[in-house]
Amino acid sequence: MKALLKEIGSGFHSLVTGMRITLGQFFKPQVTVHYPHETLKMPVRFRGHIELVRDPQTGKAICFACKACEKACPSDCIIVEGVKREGERRKSVTEFKLDFTKCSLCGSCVEACKSEAIRFSKDYNLASVSKEEFIMDLFKRLESEQPKPPQAQPEQSKEAA
C-alpha cells in the first residue's frame, strides 16, 4: 500500500515535471531556419556537386584532361576529354561531363586532382523534373559563365582549399 502511494506520488510528480519542462520550452525562441526566406551559409568545406576552376591568369579552365578524377570516381560519373592544341604545353579540356544522378558527392575526384582544377560548388538548391538536367557538361557551363573579375579569384580558391 505504501509502495503504491509512493508510486502514485512520484509518478504524478514526474508528469508535472515533464509538463513544466515542455512549458519552459514553449517560451523559448524557436530554432528553425525559415528555409526559403532565410538560408544558412554553407561551410567552406561543403561538398556540393563539382565544378571546374578557372585559371585566374588565362581565364580558361585549369583542367588539362589528365583523367585522374575520372579514374578515381567510384561511381563512374565523370567523362573528361581534351585535345592538345598547337603550341600549348599541355592538353586543354574540351568536354567535362558529370552525371550527377550517379554522383555520391564523395569528394574523391577533387582529392585526386593534383592541380586543383575542380572544386565543390556551394550550390545545394538542386531540383529538377528531368533527369537530363543533371547530366551536366561542366566545361560548357564554365564557358557560358561570365569570367569573374581576376581579383575575386584568389579569394575564391582560398575558400575552396
Added chain:
Amino acid sequence: MSIIEPFRLLLFLVGIMAFVGLNAAYLVWVERKGAARFQRRPGPTEVGYGGLLQPIADGIKLLSKQLHVPPGADGVLFRAAPLLVMIPAMIGLAVVPFSESLVARDTNVGLLMIFAFGSINVMAIMLSGWSSRNKYAIISAARIVSQDVAYEIPMLLVVVTMLMATGTMNLNEIVQQQAGWFWRWNIFRLDVNPLMPLTFIIFFVCMLAETNRAPFDMAEAESELVAGAFTEYAGMGFGVFFIAEYANIILGCAFATILFLGGWQSPFGVWSGVFWFLLKMYVLVFTVIWVRWTFPRTQFYNLLNLSWKLLIPISLSTLILTAVVMKVLK
C-alpha cells in the same frame, strides 16, 4: 412554449454548428502552432498571416478528395459512422450554458443528456473501425470499446459526486451555485469533499481517455496501428472524425468548466459572462494540447490498470466520503 422557441432553437443549432466548425478548424491551427512552440518550431506559416488560413486550405484539400469505400467494407455503416460521430458533441453543446442566458436548451436533465449521448461517440468510432474491413481498424475498434467503457465508470462516479454536492442536474443552476469569488467554485469546495481537486484531476484524465487524446490515443496509435479506426477513411470522411475529436474536446472542457471551475462566473464575483466561460474552457483546451505534446502513449493494459485499479477505487471512495461528509454536516 412560445411561438419564438423553434426559431430560437434553429438559431442555436446553426450557432452551435458554426461554433463547432470554427473551433475544430482553428483548434487544429492552435494545436499545430502549440505543438510547434513546444518543440521550438514555427508551425504553419505559409498560408495566410501566421498560417491562419491553413485550416481552410486543409479543408479544401480534404473536400476535393475522393470518398473511397474499400471493397468488402460495409458501405452503409462505413458512411454512417462519420455522421454518427458528430451527434453527441452537437447535442451536448445544446445544453451547455455559455452564459446565464446563452444556452440553447436550459433543461433540468442537462447533465444526464450529455452522458446519455456521449456514449454514441464510442459506438461511432467502433463502427468505423469494424466496417472498414481492415485489421488495424478492427484492433483499434476493440481497443476503443474497452477503453471507453473503462473510463466511463470513474467519470460517472465523479459526476455523481458532483451531483450530490450540487443537488441538481441543471447545468445553469450548477453554475449559479458557484457565484462569488473563485473559492466558491466546486473545485475548491473542500467542505463537501476534502478531495475535490483530486476529483477534478480524475475527471480531466477520464475526459482525455474518453476523447481518445494522447496519452490515451490507443485508437489512433499511429506508430502501431497506422491510423487505427480511421485508416481507411479518406477526404472529408477523415476530416469529420478529425472535427469530431476537437468537438469532443471542446465539449469535455466546457463540461469541466461548468462542473468544477464555475462556468461563466468570474473569479472575482463581478462582471460574469461568456468571456469567462470561454477563457476557462480554452485554458483547459490548451492543457489538453500541452499534455499531448509532453507525454508518450500509454500501453493498453496500463491504461486499463489505471482505470480499474486506481481511478475507480479513488472515485468510489470520494463518492462515499462526500456522502459521509454531507450526512455529518447536515
Added chain:
Amino acid sequence: MSALSALSSGETKGETFVINVGPQHPATHGVLRLKMTMDGEYITRAEPVCGYIHRMHEKMGENRTWAQFLPNTGRIDYLAAMAYSHAYVGAVERAAGIAAPPRAEYIRVITSELNRISSHLVWFGAFLLDLGGFTPLLYAFDDREKILDILEALTGSRLTYSYYRFGGVCNDVDDDFIRGTREFVAFMRPRMKMYHSLVTDNIILRKRLIGIGVISAEMCRQYGATGPVIRGSGVGYDVRKSEPYSVYRDLDFDVPVYPEGDCMARYLVRMEEMVQSLRIIEQALDKLPAGPVMASGVPRTLKPPAGDCCFAVEAARGRLLVRIVSDNKEMPYRVRLRTPSFCNLSLYEEASQGMMLPDALALLGSLDLVIPDIDR
C-alpha cells in the same frame, strides 16, 4: 494475462490473423517488413523479412579499388558512418602495414564518438516516437543538429562523411572545430539531465519499458547480438574495451551495463553511453597531440600484400567487423561486413513471441535497427 499464459503453453484459442508491419509502416523506420501472426493483440510469430534495400556493398567492394570503396562505408549505417569508415580503414591499414599518426587517431576517436552521440540521439527520438511521444524527437534532433554542423564544417558532409583515409584523415581539425566540440560537450551535459527528467523519469514511459521485452544474455550470445543490446542484458562486452583499437586504450571511460535485459535497460545503456562519449571526447581533446594527420609514404594506388585481415570496432549499434581478403591487386578480393543490426534483428522473432503489439514495437525500437545496416 491469461491469454499470454495460454500462448506460452503453446495452445492458441481461436483464429490467428496476419498483419504486416512494414515495409511501409510508421514503426519500422525504413523498409523492414515484419510479418506478424497475431492472436488478438498477442503475437504468436513475428517474422522479419529483410532485403528490401539490399545494395550489395560486399560485392561492390570487389569491383572497385581499395580507396573507391571508402565512400560506400558511410552508406551502410548512415547514422554512424564514422565507425564504418574506421573499421574499413583500420582493416586496410592493418593489411598494408600503415600506421596512422597519433593526431589522426585522436581525431578519429573524437569524430567517431561525436557520431555515436548523434546516432544515439536519433535512436532516442525515434524510440520515443514509437512510444507515441513526439516532442523529445524534436529536442533530440535539435541537439544532433549541433553535432552535424560541427562535422559538416570539418568534413563537408552531414551524414556520409568519407573523412578517414588510409593512413589518417583527409583534413586537419581547426580551432573552430575544437571550440565547437568543447561547447557542445558543455551544452550536452545539462541536456542529458533535462532528458532524464522529461523522459526517463516519466511514469508512463517507465510503465511501458520496465519488464518489457526481456532478452536474456544467453539469447544475445546465441544470436550474436552486441552493442547496447547485450550490455542491456548484463554482459559488459564492448569492443573498445575487449579489443581496444585506435587510442581507446589511453582514454578513461566506463562501459555502462544493466542486467535487467528489458527495454528500460537498453534505453539506459544508450543514455549512459552518450555521457561516456562526452567524457571520451573531452579527454581526447585535452590529449590531442600535434603533428601530421596523414602518414607519409602511403602509395596512391594501394596494393596490400596478399592476405586476410580483420578489424572490429564498436559502432553505435554493436560490434562491426570488416574482413578483407587481398590478393595484392588494386581491388579487394573480398570485403566482408559483419554488421550489428542484422544480428540484433535476428533475435526479434524469438524475443517477441507472446508479446502484445505495442510492446513488441517498443522492443523493436529498443533494438535500434538501421535498415540499410541490416540489408547492406
